[in-house]
Amino acid sequence: MFTNRYIFIYSSVMVIIVAAILSTAAMVLKPYQERNIAIAKIQGILIAADIESTTENAETLFDQVILEELVIDQDGKVTGRYSKGQLTEGDDRAFDLNLKKELYNKRQGNPYKVPLYMAEADGEEIYIIPLLGTGLWGPIYGNIALKADKNTIYGAEFGNDKETPGLGAEISERNFALQFLGKTLFNQKGDFVSITVKKGGVETMPADNRIHGVDAISGGTITSDAVTKMLENCLGNYVAYFKSQL
């Protein structure tokens, strides 16, 4: 028979041992995991710029391709500039900004900063904007690259952590992202309209709006709507900056 005393000691010891094993594992593995996350972030940016990379060459490619990293504040002013391994303006590097924290600040009505990457492709400048939003079950994220006109989409890439496989998680598929190519963010009057992920397909939209829409994922309506929301929320942060540049 087991006494209560035994049971208490047994469970305490068990919990302490398990906690020790798990925290050791977490600590030992953390550097590897963080590196993987940073590389995944780099690869996402590169895919939006239409560059395939492997885990090994992602960082070198990134240094070659990205000409400048800008930090943009809520009023569209550049508060940080980083290029060729050096900070030339301000004191944040755009790559190190925590987008989740900045978007939280935005929701709270506090000052916030967002990153913008500049690269060169096919002889012209492109602007890469990282995205972050809330899907159905967890975070969704991505990158949108704009052509030099700061309006037409050059490349796109999306990812998710917990969306339903085969349904919402299809946003991570290349075919979904390819729909964005050539779409525009601003209408002819120059107003920001973002991109709508349209349930039922682009053809159900008014003809002159189709340039601002892509097809939603069948069976993944909530995730598709979340992508629309994410695009509007994240791309909107750059409108003031882009207008000041035109």
Place this chain on the structure above:
Amino acid sequence: MSSEKTEREPLFSPKYRKLITTPLGRENPITVQVLGICSALAVTAKLEPAFVMALSVMVVMGVGNVVIAALRNTIPPRIRIIVQLVVIAALVILVDQVLKAFAYDVSKQLSVFVGLIITNCIIMGRFEAFAMANKVWPSFLDGIGNAWGYGWILIVVAFFRELLGSGTIWGYGVIPQSWYIDNGGFYANNGMMILPPMALITVGVIIWVQRKRDTELIEEN
């Protein structure tokens, strides 16, 4: 473990081999015991996650059964379920962390499913029904056997769901593009196959085939 095997049966005696083979067929956790159905529905829309899920379950079950069997005489019966749960949860978190560190791409595809292993009733079922009452080595074989029994059903279901639902196998297109109606052909993917209910129907078909071939499985009443 080594002392056990010298005085008792050899490592792969017929009795021990049966621990591996019966869960593949006659005592299959999914088709006969109808356990672990929830994850079988969730992870089988594509072949790759189904495969990695099967592999992860095998690790958790093999190691978990060994741990529980080694501790079986020290576990107070009143808190045995809690102890089993702690062992499963710890192993699953460990598997998840290791995948995140060394197989990041796979872990990204699996994030939800790895967590789901904790709620997989097969694992707790085997701890409770087998590992609590048996030695370490047979428990290990039983864990591996049941994980395989679970895994092969997952892979078969995922194969058909991915083939008929998305027209791909392991992410590679196998249906010629020219067959599709969009391209002037006659074929369309069956979107219903990627919805969870079709996993249940596919499992049902496997159960049907299995009972047709092995009539002893049919209950009488």
